[in-house]
């Protein structure tokens with residue numbers, strides 16, 4: 054009986070550590086994975102995709118001042134379309150509001 058309880062305890066500890074690991078969001082890894090191909094690792098937009106899309110230089114404080122945090126969150130949630138309705142930036146997938154806030158914080162930090 055004692056053994057079963059111990060095993061159960063072990064299982065519970067394992068499960069809870071697993072769920073913590075699954076929930077931890079790494080904004081910097083997400084940036085490298087999902088954003089840097091267009092914006093560049095540094096945010097200047099100097100990548101092939103960045104040039105093709107004519108992306109602004111987000112290391113520039115003036116460019117960063119052109120939008121609010123709310124607008125940035127909205128852009129991440131809904132994506133960005135051009136005037137003709139063609140997608141310029143896709144909406145993020147599988148990110149919670151907290152994750153999105155963390156991305157916006159990181160994005161603000163690109164400013165030189």
Ligand code: HEC
Nearest residue numbers: 087088091106107108109120124125128141142145156160
């Ligand atoms: C397919 C290329 C592409 C990818 C991938 C991409 N973006 Fe963008 N992003 C753009 C374009 C295009 C704009 C509009 C920029 C412009 O007008 O110069 C933009 C603008 C933004 C803006 C400014 C929004 C505003 O209100 O002006 C933020 C913030 C942003 N991106 C964050 C991100 C984050 C975070 C990721 C990764 C999760 C990401 N982007 C991935 C292309 C991309």
